[in-house]
Amino acid sequence: MSDPETSNLDAVGQFLANIPAIVGFYPAEAVILLHLRPGDDGLDRVGVTMRLGLASLAADPAESGRTVTGPLRTQPAGTVIAVVVSQRGNVDAELPLRAEIDALASAITEAGHRVRAVFFVPEFREGSWWRSYYDRSITAGIMPDPATSLVAIASADSGFTIHPSRQAVEDLFRLASTDEQERIARATRIATTRQQEAPESLAKRIETFDAAVAAAIDGELPSADEDIANLIASFSSPLFRDACVLPAGSRHPERQRVQLLLHLYRLAPSPERREISAVLAVGYYLLGEYVHAEIATQQVTIPTLHAVVVARNVQRAINPYAHRGSFAEYFRSARSAVETTRTVGSESERDPRLLTLVDEAKRQIRAELDHDDLRALNDRVNQVDAVVNAWSAGWRAQSDEELAALIAAAGSAPVGLAVLVPPAGQATEGSRAMLFRYLLEVSPLDYASDVAAALAFAEYAQGNFDAARAATLAIDPPSPLSEKMRARALDPSGGDLTVIIANMARTERRSLLNGAAD
16 A cells, blocks of 8 residues: 655645644544545545544454444545554654554445555644655655644634644533523523513514624623523524524524524523534534534434434535535525514414314314214315315305314314325325415414414425425424424435325325224
8 A cells, every 4th residue: 555645745744734624623542534535626625534533443443444434435436544643653663553554444445445545643733743654655754833734724714713632622512510500490491481471573582692693793692691591492492493593694604603502502401402402513514613513413412303414414524505505505594584484372463263263173173083083073174175176266265164174174183184185096286285375374373383384295295395495484383294394494315204294194084084984
């Protein structure tokens, strides 16, 4: 094995000096693997970057090989440069862990990549010597100052901090003291109750968060318990969580926005901390700080979709703005929806009589379900089908009672699931989506999230993805089905969720039909 591309000793040293800035910290007692893939201009681009502890490599070389080749198998064929950093060796002695490094190189080769070079350095600092594991024509060289490398200078210009160690990055996520957490938890419970009793619009809550970001840009993070608690309590809303990631009109978060999220994460009670850590991972990922993003995903005790997607994309070195920016675009869409999103429970937007009628209709559906009255439930499905068929002829509700029955049907199990799809043998009708859109416009806000979910599904089923995304972002908080449809917008590669939901809906429709016939 040889590394002919590294015959220029100065070039090797300069390349190695860039590594702390590439990974975000000064590695120690580890092997750093950099996957290089050719760009359209013929120049190599750094793809997946991995760190493997030398203790793990020494303990189980085979398992270490499997650990690094998993992500590499997701990458296009390219080359890999490995850099061993350890105080175990010296300039004249035999380099450490040679057999283990050979096994690791073989595993990389078997994964379809060529190992271009393997270097050894005792530490990343100016004047540190380096050696090549395989090229005997290169005995050693001297590393320039990593702080003045090209990547380090570019990182400093963008506000990126290179930390002294990986542990220093992990320490950023250290929680506040127990006393502080308990004090903020009490204040957050009070703020949550207040928000439930008098819901603010999503736009108002985001305005408050943006003001806190502006203060952070001026160097001031919130310190008063009430201010911190009000911000944390807002994360009980999934739409707030997604909308706060980006500033208005931008696809890139400010660094201070992410610093504010980190500040809130360290203080937040456990349920809200889970949501904040997930969106914190998103923020770091969008900033290109992959190590921070990876560590943030590891703080999510119960994985959220956001954390899973970020962890997978970071492992595969997927640029968040690749593939037409679909990942970043979702959060931009969430932010753009702020002004039009309606808040469930807002007294000013209720129609008292219609709300009462929908409440009564939903109670009737619950009673039919409790009594296993499948005939009555199937009749409600047929009523929705009849309205869908009559829509093109100009049907509109003639009374509040008629509207209430349709809204209740769309928002009550099992009828709400069954009406998502047409009867067996019929194609999906555009009029079904039109009906759901009409019901969303007139529905009391308490039940509008269920109708919004039905509309999102109908739009997705017809391939109207932008309209579907808009529907999922129409109501705060969303329904469980709305959240599933939003998941499809956030991670379209995760499988065709609409097919799964459609199959469930068809099964429910058949069950009601067969039960009514018995």
